[in-house]
Amino acid sequence: VNAEGRVRDAAVSLFAAKGFHGTGIRELADAAGLSSASLYHYMGTKENLLVEIMQVSLGRLVRAGHRVLAESAAPVAALNGLVQMHVVAHALQQAETIVVDNELRSLSSAHRSAVVALRDEYEGMWRSVIEGGCAAGSFVVPDPGVARLALLEMCTGVAYWYSPLGDRRLAEIASAHAEMGLAMLRATAGPGCLPAGHYVRLVAEVWGPAVAPRVGA
């Protein structure tokens, strides 16, 4: 990992553990193995670093979401894929998830709009799958908007409790979420639904070496 990568990794860990405001420049330099002076060669402001972390993280989710939908167009198979990809990606990127979830408030409004636009693009995929499934009679829900928010909270939440040292394999957790997510919409997995292992590989491809070591878990 080069110096830029070390700075980014240190920032993700520190922002997740101590918050953006709780992280000092000197700590960031220490964690990246750089002096405070040389740190400025590798980053702009602390806020630039935060924006980049969020844009990279949400950009990968958007890319992975497009791949899921390109493979599985029918609502039941698409929802099965979005749930499993989202669960695997968040379980393997716990620190990034905490930073994206908690630190939107720390961005100035211009930066916030760019990050929110990416998040909206991603959530739009979930919206169209859920609304399309309701229109086609594949899903039955009290309120498609509330169902989208509830599914996203349930699946993102895995980042807050998953441990690679726990009793359950990640693929089992992803698969249980897909089954429960479809049940929430009064649907059941069908023959077009791909298994969890497929989405573990998809996440490893989109996220790259950062998550690869844990993918066998």
Added chain:
Amino acid sequence: VNAEGRVRDAAVSLFAAKGFHGTGIRELADAAGLSSASLYHYMGTKENLLVEIMQVSLGRLVRAGHRVLAESAAPVAALNGLVQMHVVAHALQQAETIVVDNELRSLSSAHRSAVVALRDEYEGMWRSVIEGGCAAGSFVVPDPGVARLALLEMCTGVAYWYSPLGDRRLAEIASAHAEMGLAMLRATAGPGCLPAGHYVRLVAEVWGPAVAPRVGA
């Protein structure tokens, strides 16, 4: 509201908005309308204040959970009640939820154990309802432990997106979550299930004046 109450309210807002580490003593004093010197008459350390906020918040959830289960013993009715109470309580206590969720990491280990014990007591109620319902054949899930975590993440998540200015009434959101939560467990609301209005009133009673003004929403 007396000075202690003003200090507590200011701390909840500031810890939620800027994080525990990001909140300075002087800001806390300013927000509570006190001088930094007189602030120390009304609080111990900043960590004591955080522990108290978490214990009060989790203590109310435990009390409300016991009331729900005392009224509704059968698994379907009990789950309907826990989901609705939890959604209403978290939607009306957004800042407290953010503090409880994010700042456990900021507690020293002795304080953390006391807070975690309360959280475990509350989650134990969900565990026994879900496991009891599976044993009785009322619920069918791939994994009762994953189902508990998924339901809690889904219901707590309402605190992160609910707005009293939004299109949906809180009672409708609570009721949609109960319907989807039961569907996740392959169950459907039955005649023993109490409506959302009941749980809005229960939360208003347990939480008291802090949430009362918004309860009509």
